[in-house]
Amino acid sequence: xxxxxxxxxxxxxxxxxxxxxxxxxxxxxxxxxxxxxxxxxxxxxxxxxxxxxxxxxxxxxxxxxxxxxxxxxxx
Numbered sequence: 001x002x003x004x005x006x007x008x009x010x011x012x013x014x015x016x017x018x019x020x021x022x023x024x025x026x027x028x029x030x031x032x033x034x035x036x037x038x039x040x041x042x043x044x045x046x047x048x049x050x051x052x053x054x055x056x057x058x059x060x061x062x063x064x065x066x067x068x069x070x071x072x073x074x075x
Contacts, residue, residue: 003022003024004018004019004020004021004022005019006022007019007022007033010068011033011035011065011075013035016037016038016041017035017036017037018035018036018037019033019034019035020034020035020036021033021034022034024071028072029070029071029072030071030072030073030074031068031071031072031073031074032074033065033073033074033075034075035075040053041053041054062074062075063075
């Protein structure tokens with residue numbers, strides 16, 4: 001099992017989202033997991049439910065997740 005597949009299962013990531021990459025820094029005891037979606041994906045409007053493409057994206061953000069063994073895990 002690849003590291004991306006492992007974290008997909010551990011985090012419960014499902015389509016249309018996917019785990020793009022997993023990077024481990026042993027010295028910092030840190031794992032960084034990059035999650036993404038296809039660029040052509042349509043999202044539903046929270047008010048009316050109409051599906052539309054996304055034109056503007058916010059800056060990339062980082063969230064702390066539960067640790068992976070002794071490693072800090074960030075999404």
